[in-house]
Amino acid sequence: MTTDTQTRKSETPATSQYKPVDGLLLEVEDLRVEFHTEDGVAKAINGVNFDLHEGETLAILGESGSGKSVTAQAIMGILDMPPAVIPGGQIRYCGQDLLTMPEEQRRKTRGPEISMVFQDALSSLNPVFPVGWQIAEMFRKHRGMNKSDSLERAVKLMQRVQIPAAKERVKAYPHQFSGGMRQRIMIAMAIALDPAVLIADEPTTALDVTVQAQIMSLLQELQEERQMGLILITHDLGVVADVADKIAVMYAGRIVERADVFDLYRQPAHPYTKGLLESIPRLDQKGQQLAAIGGLPPNLMRIPAGCAFNPRCRYAQDICREERPELLTVAPGRESACHFAEEVLHG
Amino acid sequence: MYKYVIRRLLQMIPVLIGATFIIFYMVFSMPGDPTAGMCGDRGCSPAFVAQFREEHNLDDPFPLQYAKYLGNVVQGDLGTNFRNQSVGFELEQRYPITAKLALMAIAFEAVIGIIAGVLAGVRKGKFIDNLVLVSTLVVISIPVFVIGSVLQYYLGVKMGGQIFPVTYDSARPLQSLILPAFVLGSASIAYVARLTRTNLVENLRADYLRTAIAKGLTRSRAIGVHALRNSLIPVVTFIGADFGGLLGGAIVTERIFNIPGVGGFLFTGIRNHDGVSVVGTVTVLVLVFLLVNLLVDLLYGVLDPRISHD
Ligand SMILES: Nc1ncnc2c1ncn2[C@@H]1O[C@H](COP(=O)(O)OP(=O)(O)O)[C@@H](O)[C@H]1O
Ligand SMILES: [Mg+2]
Numbered sequence: 269m270t271t272d273t274q275t276r277k278s279e280t281p282a283t284s285q286y287k288p289v290d291g292l293l294l295e296v297e298d299l300r301v302e303f304h305t306e307d308g309v310a311k312a313i314n315g316v317n318f319d320l321h322e323g324e325t326l327a328i329l330g331e332s333g334s335g336k337s338v339t340a341q342a343i344m345g346i347l348d349m350p351p352a353v354i355p356g357g358q359i360r361y362c363g364q365d366l367l368t369m370p371e372e373q374r375r376k377t378r379g380p381e382i383s384m385v386f387q388d389a390l391s392s393l394n395p396v397f398p399v400g401w402q403i404a405e406m407f408r409k410h411r412g413m414n415k416s417d418s419l420e421r422a423v424k425l426m427q428r429v430q431i432p433a434a435k436e437r438v439k440a441y442p443h444q445f446s447g448g449m450r451q452r453i454m455i456a457m458a459i460a461l462d463p464a465v466l467i468a469d470e471p472t473t474a475l476d477v478t479v480q481a482q483i484m485s486l487l488q489e490l491q492e493e494r495q496m497g498l499i500l501i502t503h504d505l506g507v508v509a510d511v512a513d514k515i516a517v518m519y520a521g522r523i524v525e526r527a528d529v530f531d532l533y534r535q536p537a538h539p540y541t542k543g544l545l546e547s548i549p550r551l552d553q554k555g556q557q558l559a560a561i562g563g564l565p566p567n568l569m570r571i572p573a574g575c576a577f578n579p580r581c582r583y584a585q586d587i588c589r590e591e592r593p594e595l596l597t598v599a600p601g602r603e604s605a606c607h608f609a610e611e612v613l614h615g
Numbered sequence: 616m617y618k619y620v621i622r623r624l625l626q627m628i629p630v631l632i633g634a635t636f637i638i639f640y641m642v643f644s645m646p647g648d649p650t651a652g653m654c655g656d657r658g659c660s661p662a663f664v665a666q667f668r669e670e671h672n673l674d675d676p677f678p679l680q681y682a683k684y685l686g687n688v689v690q691g692d693l694g695t696n697f698r699n700q701s702v703g704f705e706l707e708q709r710y711p712i713t714a715k716l717a718l719m720a721i722a723f724e725a726v727i728g729i730i731a732g733v734l735a736g737v738r739k740g741k742f743i744d745n746l747v748l749v750s751t752l753v754v755i756s757i758p759v760f761v762i763g764s765v766l767q768y769y770l771g772v773k774m775g776g777q778i779f780p781v782t783y784d785s786a787r788p789l790q791s792l793i794l795p796a797f798v799l800g801s802a803s804i805a806y807v808a809r810l811t812r813t814n815l816v817e818n819l820r821a822d823y824l825r826t827a828i829a830k831g832l833t834r835s836r837a838i839g840v841h842a843l844r845n846s847l848i849p850v851v852t853f854i855g856a857d858f859g860g861l862l863g864g865a866i867v868t869e870r871i872f873n874i875p876g877v878g879g880f881l882f883t884g885i886r887n888h889d890g891v892s893v894v895g896t897v898t899v900l901v902l903v904f905l906l907v908n909l910l911v912d913l914l915y916g917v918l919d920p921r922i923s924h925d
Binding site: 344346375376377378379380383384386388391392393394395396397405406409410441443454457 | 821822823825826827828829830831832833836841844845848918919920921
């Protein structure tokens with residue numbers, strides 16, 4: 269972990285006005301996001317807290333609909349508002365609150381400071397522009413580079429993410445690449461300006477298993493090389509176990525457990541995590557309802573009182589239906605939001 | 616691509632022959648006598664009629680008439696019509712006017728239609744969006760001769776014809792065509808506006824637009840370059856196809872504004888049972904239409920890299 273932004277790899281390092289203190293890049297504090305729709309208010313994020321440091325990989329794990337993408341989009345500032353409303357919380361990047369920052373200033377953080385890789389690279393790349401053009405756009409619009417210099421940089425990035433014959437393919441269009449190659453292009457675009465924080469939202473969910481592993485190791489490599497803070501979103505613990513340092517488990521818009529990967533893997537401290545681990549998804553039911561946890565995630569317009577997980581929880585008692593458990597330290601380096609965390613941890 | 620163009624050009628031959636055949640046959644079987652009404656109240660003398668019918672091969676059986684005609688066309692001779700006008704010469708005089716009219720109408724479609732569509736799409740559900748939706752619906756539902764006559768009266772007659780000549784004035788040809796071009800393009804302007812709006816709204820929701828914002832691009836660049844470039848693919852295709860149609864002459868608009876274009880010539884030809892004029896004109900129009908459509912298809916391939924013509 270370093271405290272010096274000079275470790276960033278860019279050949280033309282733009283002098284960033286953002287300097288992390290003690291390597292602390294991102295602080296998310298009591299983040300709340302609601303969606304105001306015709307049917308009512310869906311409380312998608314209900315008080316999320318976490319920090320991210322340089323060189324650190326944080327995995328966010330949770331079932332589909334638990335609020336992982338919304339968290340990522342809130343950090344990036346790419347939520348559609350409306351319908352999204354952020355009624356509370358702070359997202360501080362190098363000490364500055366992104367949520368209260370003027371939009372123009374915030375826009376300039378997207379790309380050079382914080383960057384994002386999306387799940388479906390085919391739909392996330394613009395179908396009508398060559399991939400090299402789309403990567404080069406980062407240099408042209410943020411660094412004012414001319415067309416040929418920026419394209420040259422695009423080729424280098426494509427080589428860096430191991431796209432074969434990058435020079436020849438820089439003018440090819442997204443549909444002319446395989447899924448894995450497209451995701452590499454997304455990654456090249458996201459790291460183009462050497463961001464301090466990279467968010468990868470289920471970057472391998474749409475890919476074959478073998479390709480998944482390659483993309484994961486590429487992300488890990490880049491993260492180590494550039495000492496980025498990496499947020500790795502997934503619904504599949506198996507995918508991130510080797511790469512992540514810390515894991516935050518999300519349920520109904522809250523973090524219900526947080527721990528180092530190894531500890532959590534060995535000994536979960538929340539019944540939901542336990543359920544997830546017992547049901548490490550089989551390949552044939554990727555993204556589906558997890559077998560070991562009965563029932564469905566709650567409707568975000570009517571989140572149950574008390575612990576949101578209580579209707580599905582085998583540990584649930586009366587207190588779970590009445591009082592919401594806070595995320596508390598239950599053992600060194602272990603946090604869990606469960607009234608019976610001790611039992612779960614040791615039981 | 617090269618092979619594709621050749622194939623498309625070869626496909627035009629049977630279409631052209633088929634089209635001339637059908638038109639020729641339809642004119643051939645129209646009831647009535649072309650010499651009727653040619654010589655005033657007294658009627659034509661039998662000698663004149665005989666000579667006229669001889670000159671225009673009217674007594675030959677249909678297949679022979681058609682063969683003789685096609686033979687001339689292949690040699691580049693579109694023939695001489697019943698009023699002794701060279702059809703080729705007439706088209707040469709009239710086609711540039713029709714083409715200008717069509718081009719100007721297309722310009723109106725592209726500029727007004729796209730701007731209105733973008734404004735509406737970007738502010739979906741707001742006042743400007745509703746304004747565009749309602750006004751385009753009105754324009755689309757009013758027949759073109761009503762729009763033409765009304766605009767001719769208010770912008771032409773009432774304003775003394777200074778800015779917009781009431782009818783075609785060969786001394787100010789381009790100026791004369793502005794209002795007619797707007798009238799001619801009006802329905803398509805409305806359609807282009809709606810098409811642009813719909814496509815833009817759809818593309819604003821696309822994943823790649825979210826990427827564009829996440830790249831730190833300005834909203835205007837994300838919309839104006841990334842979303843618009845995608846949204847305009849069907850719009851440009853529509854405008855291109857419409858251009859092919861407008862080059863076929865605008866009978867109604869040309870008559871309202873008394874424009875000496877192809878449409879009027881075709882209209883007169885049909886009224887006079889003048890097969891040579893009709894078939895010659897239609898042949899050229901079909902050819903132009905097919906060529907423009909080929910160009911539009913090629914353009915589509917350029918605009919959307921996912922389309923391949925190999
Ligand atoms: N644009 C939106 N409008 C309404 N609800 C939304 C919208 N985006 C997300 N949500 C809601 O927020 C919840 C969390 O979504 P998301 O963060 O995408 O889940 P995931 O953990 O699978 O990434 C979902 O239940 C979804 O219904
Ligand atoms: Mg998601």
